[in-house]
Amino acid sequence: MPQLVFGWRKRKSDEVDGASKKQKKEEEEEKKKLEEQLKIQSQLIWGIKDKLKKHCSINDMKELLIANGQDVPSGESNVLDSLADGMAFGALEGCKECQGQLVFKGDSYYCTGDISAWTKCVFKTKTPSRKDWVIPKEFHEVPFLKKFKFKQQDRVYPKEAPAQTLKPVKAEPLASASSAPTERLQEQAPSDKPLTGMKLLAVGKLSKNKDDLKAAMEELGGKMTGTANKASLCLSSKKEVEKMSKKMEEVRDAGVRVVSEDFLTDIRSSGKALQELVSLHAISPWGAEIKSEPQAPTVSSKSGALAAKSSGRVKEEEGGSKAKKMKLTVKGGAAVDPDSGLENSAHVLEQNGKMYSATLGLVDIVRGTNSYYKLQLLEDDVHKRYWVFRSWGRVGTTIGGNKLDKFHDKNSALDNFLSVYKEKTGNDWGTSNFTKYPNKFYPLEIDYGQDEEAVKRLTASAGTKSKLDRPVQDLIKMIFDVESMKKAMVEFEIDLQKMPLGKLSKRQIQSAYALLTEVQQAVSASVPEAQILDLSNRFYTLIPHDFGMKKPPLLNNLDYVKAKVEMLDNLLDIEVAYSLLRGGAQDNEHDPIDINYEKLKTKIE
Secondary structure, eight states: OHHHHHHHHHHHHHHHHHHHHHHHHHHHHHHHHHHHHHHHHHHHHHHHHHHHHHHHHHHHHHHHHHHTTOOSSHHHHHHHHHHHHHHHEEEEOOOOTOOOOOESSSEEEEEBBBBBSSOOOOOOOOOOEEEEEOGGGTTTTTTTHOOOOOOOOOOOOOOOOOGGGOOOOOTOOOBBBBTGGHHHHHHHSSTTTTTTEEEEEEOSSOOOOOHHHHHHHTTOOEEEOOOOOSEEEEOOHHHHHHHHHHHHHHHHHHEEEEETTTHHHHHHOOOOOHHHHHHHHOSSSOOOSSSOOOOOOOBBOOSSBBBOTTTTBBOTTTTOOOOOOOOOOTTTTEHHHHHGTTTTTEEEEEEEEEOOOEEEEEEEETTTTTEEEEEEEEEESSSSSSEEEEEEEEEEEEEEEEEEEESSSSSHHHHHHHHHHHHSSSTTTTSOOOOOOOTOOEEEOOOTTTTTTHHHHHTTTSSSSOOOOOOHHHHHHHTTTTHHHHHGGGGBOTTTTOOOOOBBOHHHHHHHHHHHHHHHHHHTOOOOOHHHHHHHHHHHHSOBBOTTTSSSOSOOOOHHHHHHHHHHHHHHHHHHHHHHHHTTTTSSSSSSHHHHHHHSSSSSO
C-alpha cells in the first residue's frame, strides 16, 4: 500500500510539473508574440517619423495636426511624436473629463488639459477614443502623404513590470494628508545637490560622453552606476526604450524609471520638485518611486518639513531654538528684497498710491509644484536710477534664482515690470478684477508692515512706566505677545520664511477660511478627488506652506483640515494683535502695556 501511495504522489507531482511547464511555455509564447507586435509597431511609428522628417517641414506637420483637430505641442520632437501617433492609430478625441488634448507618455495617454484655472486634469487611459486620420488635398503634392492610407489599429503596450515595483504616475503626486508626514523620499537631499544618495545609469547613445555625464551627475550630488538593480534612475532616449536592448530589459525588470537626458539640465535651473521633473521627463512605461541611499540626518523643523536655509528666509533649528533671520528694511511702505543687494540704497517705487512690488504663488499638487515669484521695481534713494528685481524658486528651499535689470529712466523700468507681471499672471498690473489662468501665478495680498519697527520699539519698552499691578501687566503682555504666536506657527508648517508674520493680509486669510469651509463640505460629501485637488491647490496658493521637496498633500482628511483651520485661527489672532499694537505705536506718553489694557475695554483686577 505505501508503494501505491508513493506512486500516486509521484504521478501527481509529474502532473503538476507538466502543467507548470505547459504554463511556462504558453507564457514564453505570449511574451514572444508581444515582443513581435511591439517590434512591428515600433517599425511602423519610426517609419512614419523618418518619412515625415524627410518630406515635410515642421510647419507642414503642425498644419496636419490642426487639420485633424489636434493641439500643436511645443518642440519639434513632440510635434513629430503626436503626428506619428495620429497617423498610426488615429486622431485623438478630447478628454472625457475636460475635453483637453490627450498625449501619449510611455504607458498611457494623459490629458494635458485643466479642470479649472488652478488644477490640471488627471485623466489617463490606454484606450482613448479616436477618429480616422485624414490627409487634406493640399498635402497631396507630397508623394508620401498622397499615398498614405490610414488603417485603424490599437496601440500595443509592453507588459508591465511586477506590481510591487510600480507606482502609477497619477498616484505619485496625490499624497494623502494622513500619509504626508512619512513621505521623506528626497527631502533630506541638500537643495543644491538634489541627486544626493542617488545612483544613475546611462543606457544607449547619448549626446554627452560617459565622462561628461558622470561629472554632471556628481556635481548634482549623484553617482554613476553600471548596474540596473542599483540604479535610482536611468538616462536614455525614447528610441532606446522602444528598441528594448538587453540592458534596457534589465532596467525594466528592475522597475527603474527611464528619463530623457535633458533631465540633468532641467534639474539645475527649473526650481521644480525632483519628483515633478522625473514625471515630466519620464519616457518609460514602467518605474517605481525613485530610490536613494540613506543619508546622514539633517536638521528639520518641528513640522517635519525640511528646513532649508535661503537668503532672506528663516531656518528653524531642531528643538525650537531661535530662528535666524535676515533683517528686512522697510522704506516708505515696502521692504526691498535683500537678495537684490539694494536694500540700503534704493526703495520700492510708489506711484498713484500703488507700491510696485508683487509676490506671486503657484501650487500644482499633480506636478508637485510649490513655487513663488517676486517682482519689484526699485528706485535709487538719491539718483534717478531704476531697477527691476525678480526672484523665483520653490517655497522653503534654496532652489531657484534671481535677476536684477538696470534702467536709466522710469518709463523703461515700468514697461519691463508691467510686461513681466502680465507674462507671469496673464493679467494687467493693478487690475481690480483679477482672473486666474491655468499655469499662471496668483498674487498674494501682502501687508508690507510699515509699522513693524514701531511696534517692536513699543513692545521693547513695555512695562517701564506702567501704573498697573504686576500680575495685570503680565497678563496684558501675554495677550499681546506676538513673538510667542510666531513660535506657535512653526508647528503648522506655515511659511514664515518668505512671508514674515503679519504680512499676509487679513482679507487673504479670510479667503482661505472660506476655502476650508468648502473643503470640509467636499470631504464630508465624498466628492470626486478632482474637486478636492482643486480646492487644495487654491488653499496652498493663498497660504504658502514650506513642504521642502515634498509634494503638497491633498486636503482629503477632516483632521488635517481641522489643523489648517486652527492654523488660520492663529494667523488671524496675530493679525488682530498686530492691528491693536499698531494702534498705539504713535503714543509716546503712556506705557505700551497701559495703552493695550485700555483697548480691551474691561476692568481686570
